[in-house]
Amino acid sequence: MVTMEDISIVLGVSINTVSKALNNKPDVSPKTRQKVLETAKKMGYVPNSLAKSLVTRSTGTIGIIVPSVRISIYTELVEAIMERAAKMNYSTFLAISVGEVGNEAAAIENLYQKRVDGMIVVPVDRHPAYHSSFRVFNLPLLYVLSDTDYDDSYFVGVNLRDCARLVTEHLYESGCRRIALLCSTCTGMKTDIETGFVETLREHGVEDPLQHVFQPSLSQMPQDAGFEVAQILDPCIDSYDGVVLEHEFLYFGLHELLDQHALSCPGDLLVAACAGCGRGRSLTSINIDPQQIGYDALSMLMDLIHYRNNVAEKKVVTAPKLTIRKSSRRPG
Amino acid sequence: MVTMEDISIVLGVSINTVSKALNNKPDVSPKTRQKVLETAKKMGYVPNSLAKSLVTRSTGTIGIIVPSVRISIYTELVEAIMERAAKMNYSTFLAISVGEVGNEAAAIENLYQKRVDGMIVVPVDRHPAYHSSFRVFNLPLLYVLSDTDYDDSYFVGVNLRDCARLVTEHLYESGCRRIALLCSTCTGMKTDIETGFVETLREHGVEDPLQHVFQPSLSQMPQDAGFEVAQILDPCIDSYDGVVLEHEFLYFGLHELLDQHALSCPGDLLVAACAGCGRGRSLTSINIDPQQIGYDALSMLMDLIHYRNNVAEKKVVTAPKLTIRKSSRRPG
DNA sequence: GTGAAAGCGCTAACAG
């Protein structure tokens, strides 16, 4: 491996003249710089950013932690963030929490060891244990999509509780009286959505709302979770006339179940999802724009990294917007 | 930030006793180790892996470069690799090439500066310029999914040219005589697939096979590319009785086009895709298992990292397997 | 068992 020292020896200059030349610092004569640049290229020099970061205390990397990249919301979020970060010459560590707090915490610790300049995380629950340590690390941390209970935290996303309220209320208004909630457990969105759902049911006089919440026994992708939850729902599907989905992907399982029971979706049962990108589907859902959230999150993180605590607002929360589609429109 | 030195001062021991204790090295008395561990935790010590890596010359990170994470093959590939890598205590830098050689090369350079222990890349074309530099870097590099022209390269994936041949031949066997190929340009799979397609057409006596290849003017996601390509195909769709898709996602656009022309898919026109995971669709396609490829790739990379050039085989290429579904089955 | 010293590759003062 060729180092700055190697170059300095070849050229008979000091090692830090090389450093200055290579880093476009002033205080170096044009011809020296020229020569350094040339021989560096000729010798195949590639800077060692470990060494550089060690002294500058900045690595030019950020960390992103999401429950999965196979769920479209997260996929798009990640790609949006990465695309912009790359343009700003930041590299990104990606980590997958699989919706488990343990993995999330481990990833956090790991990324801190790597001395990332900042982190964007989709938190799995509302009170991550590591939260407080970030102040002592003095490391910018940004929660995204679903917020935590800490009000000293930075956040970009939506209020999932409100999403659930809006969606559930919509089903009531559309005439549903017996509504179920289907959840997955690995998206980190369950808690808030359940809360909003339960509240709304209670406001409508339902006694024990929690019994209408269905979730898989194990942590699985929403696509798969949908099928398991459908099985749990199977014995009592007839007693419901409305279904709220935590995530649009859960629909795959439900759809199959409805088929088996010869139930039609907008006919016998209305369905609406709390979170979805809603591309090319006929499912009523809250429209979440992961790309926009990603962009906002990244620019906020960059502010945090560069100006520390001088950011305008700590929380950027988009108002939920319901897009009504076929799945919740009473035919006729 | 608390360092080993801080701990050593508090405990009145030498700094490298702390190092040994923290790293489970022998040559340290049980009680010293115990005390070090305790105070380290109490003081909130988190090792600085930059410093460690600088001396050990190993970072515990790998880099992955894919054209996009919004294309299911790559999504699953990435998630599979990351999941396993995390279990082996490797962190992963992810980079997106958007199917452009420039981005790919930039990402490579960047990751080398970060001194990753190895890289897995889905190459955008068959002769990446950076290839030769890897030997001088002595950095394990593994191409995945589609191979390059270098036979000193390590590779895990399929032979996309064979895939294209198999698919095209299948359409001929099913009775098609005028076959078109629809490509996207950002997946890094175009070249090989085009080659296989063109060869097969030529073998069947087609004079100028290239004129039956359709691709978008710009680099876009296959989903979107499908719509643009469909437009290009629009004037002459009637003259085809078979369509080969580079990627199953291109079907979205084609489907719309067929609708507009009141053409039915297995009826008037047969369709088959060269690459797809084929989940829940009725599209004939080569079944690629990105998860398996990811696993194989990672374990090969680990071998390269740990045992350098002593890996059993340089190329692991899975034979393409065609799954025939509704889209290419003549009705009746 | 433990400590002192050297050094990984680089940047950041400061002198000259």
Next chain:
DNA sequence: CTGTTAGCGCTTTCAC
């Protein structure tokens, strides 16, 4: 403009 010195936080000899 250029060179010298002193680290960044850690591991690695090698004495004791």
